[in-house]
Amino acid sequence: MLIVKKFGGSSVADKERIYNVAKRCIEDYKKGHDVIIVLSAMGKTTDGLIAQAKEINPCASKRELDMLLTTGEQISVALMSMAMDALGVPAISLNAFQVAMRTTRKYGNSRLKKIDTDRIKHELDARKIVIVTGFQGINRYDDYTTLGRGGSDTTAVALAAALHADACEIYTDVEGVYTADPRIVPNAKKINEITYDEMLELATLGAKVLHNRSVEMAKKYGVPLVVRSSLNRASGTVVKEEVRMERMLISGVAADKNATRVSVIGLKDEPGIAFKLFNLLAKNNINVDIILQSVGRDGTKDISFTVAQDDAKETIDLIEDNKNRITAQRVECETDVAKVSVVGAGMTSNPGVAAKMFESLYNVGVNIKMISTSEIKVTVLIDQKNVDKAMQAVHDAFGLGE
Amino acid sequence: MLIVKKFGGSSVADKERIYNVAKRCIEDYKKGHDVIIVLSAMGKTTDGLIAQAKEINPCASKRELDMLLTTGEQISVALMSMAMDALGVPAISLNAFQVAMRTTRKYGNSRLKKIDTDRIKHELDARKIVIVTGFQGINRYDDYTTLGRGGSDTTAVALAAALHADACEIYTDVEGVYTADPRIVPNAKKINEITYDEMLELATLGAKVLHNRSVEMAKKYGVPLVVRSSLNRASGTVVKEEVRMERMLISGVAADKNATRVSVIGLKDEPGIAFKLFNLLAKNNINVDIILQSVGRDGTKDISFTVAQDDAKETIDLIEDNKNRITAQRVECETDVAKVSVVGAGMTSNPGVAAKMFESLYNVGVNIKMISTSEIKVTVLIDQKNVDKAMQAVHDAFGLGE
Secondary structure: EEEEEOOOHHHOOOOOHHHHHHHHHHHHHHOOOOOEEEEEEEOOOOHHHHHHHHHHHHOOOOOHHHHHHHHHHHHHHHHHHHHHOOOOOOEEEEOOOOOOEEEEEOOOOOOOEEEEEHHHHHHHHOOEEEEEEEOOOEEOOOOOOOOOOOOHHHHHHHHHHOOOOOEEEEOOOOOOOOOOOOOOOOOOEEEEEEEHHHHHHHHHHOOOOOOOOHHHHHHHHOOEEEEOOOOOOOOOOEEHHHHOOOOOOOEEEEEEEEEEEEEEEEEEEEOOHHHHHHHHHHOOOEEEEEEEEOOOEEEEEEEEEEEEEHHHHHHHHHHHHHHOOOOOOEEEEEEEEEEEEEEEHHHHHHHHHHHHHHHHHHHEEEEEEOEEEEOOOOEEEEEEEHHHHHHHHHHHHHHOOO | EEEEEEEHHHHHHOHHHHHHHHHHHHHHHOOOOOOEEEEOOOHHHHHHHHHHHHHHHOOHHHHHHHHHHHHHHHHHHHHHHHHHHHHHOOOOEEEEOOOEEEOOOOOOEEEEEOOOOHHHHHHOOOEEEEEEEEEEEEEEOOEEEEEEOOOOHHHHHHHHHOOOOOOOEEOOOOOEEOOOOOOOOOOEOOOOEHHHHHHHHHHHHOOOOOHHHHHHHHHHOOOOOEEOOOOOOOEEEEEEEOOOOOOOOOEEEEEEEEEEEEEEEEEEOOOHHHHHHHHHHOOOOOOOEEEOOOOOEEEEEEEEEEOHHHHHHHHHHHHHOOOOOOOOEEEEEEEEEEEEEEHHHHHOOOHHHHHHHHHHHHHHHOOEEEEEOOOEEEEEEEHHHHHHHHHHHHHHHHOOOO
């Protein structure tokens, strides 16, 4: 069996943890399995490197930032290989150049395109544990690129896909995917099985256990994912295409505080205005989430939408600069908002889900500012201060803690 | 003009120094020159990484150590490029993969074989300052290798040779090459010009301003070297094939405290014994320096030689293990010894140099334990405690401080 195992930065933060990971991986190796390990940079290494860069140049180019940051994972994999060696197991560390981890051109947030698996296969055939740098790739210019925060998950899934691995295990500091964040909803329960689509909604919506691009890729190539704890032996959460029938209607509740509501007021009520507005944002790589358009009145209408907080300033500036072209009278923004979502593949055939969610929020006095629905989720925008209360209420209403 | 400039770890140890180096290099760039910068790891980074490795595995493999250590220079070059950018000058950092810095297979102390200059030329043509990681290379397996301590000098010379640079400037924290170490001999003087051969002897003998392999390579390819200060504008020392005629007989005095004398006692006085002994050491990559063989007596002889302190234990163990084969009765070693040498291309035609050196040592009561001479140097082995006194005496005897 070929198993890809991914460990995050906190799992390799010091000598003791590195040895814990090494020992755990060696167990599978000694059972006769082929083992590939994908590692992130140790502990706060990446943050430290970013701070160093900012000291030198607050506007450092992304190309040079990637050149700097990729050293973090290289340190992790070299040290892990040394630990394996000390434990008497042959291992070898490989970086993005050595596995030809090809990505798109873009620095800072690149996408994997292709992996040359020859070297890895060769080392596995020699019965070595192969330890690969997560998060990093190289582009067509042979420059380092990085896959964005959490990109090591994507590296692991990509390797699993390219090598047709039998399992891809993502180790975290929690026991798996929960029906809600246990720090906010104390009676949240671990989910044993979840579909790729549901996981994708939860990942995108801030559940933070898996990088959403990794889930997209796992779905595309049918890579069986397991999210489990690096601290204990609990079975974790299996992410796959189909799950058992007896499962619940709703798989989980997620919150995302990284949201800003932007309202564009007084747009002309005529065709093409919405297109011009959102085309402007798309061209500038700004992802827009919930969109709400008011009914036209007196020849004008308002459009509200949410963007990530990091993009808020650029969004406002862009709209201000193009006010005339998109016929806006003014633009407003609200930052103290958050999204709360229920996710579940079962809801497509059950129109009562949205109603039950709204009722539970009404019962605890939470006002809903915007609503968005898809086939497997219902999202509401509420005041940030109400997030915890709202999550608990929705979680209880669907009986997720039982 | 194409200029290669190499800066050591202390020259890039912090933000202020990085900017000092950047500004200095930009001066040449703004004169219209093409500029390549070779950097070592910042300050004590390499020592820190080695300590991290030792914590994980005191016997870490050299392959993984190189994988770890090469991150050091990558951090330096990325930060330097960011500093250039902040100063408004286009720059790009490149590592050993990106310039295909091919070396021999050996890890930890590899030798450069070939550099692919296409990428560098391309970036220079785009009028960028090119910043290359020193000290590191990649071998035929596409694994990182390192060139041994001080290897960044070699990287700089190799780049200068491959690109037919007009100058290769090695920046240090001293003003150039001195007639002796100024910390030991206060009236030591800076040498303005020195031949490759003399520099090679001084480098090998512990003058520490240049890595000896870099001087060998500079000689082989005729790369004009300049050793100068990163702290001021002094003209430094030029290293080249021929120097002016009016120069002095002796160019300098060097000391090397990293020496151990090994004595193999009671060897059979018959042919082949010396061969067996030194072949044994050569096979195990132990470099032997001064060799002294006693006159045979009672059918036995003694052979003494010096090795680097790091190799002493292995040398003793090897001889003990092969005692019978090489017919040794016992082996002794002495660690409190040091080599002091005078170097000068002028001495070949002047037999009085050795005599004058020995006289000056006699005058200050320093006993000579072993002697070795070449065409351009005379080396003596003395007690380590006498090194300072001996250097001053020899320096004065040849009038180097005048």
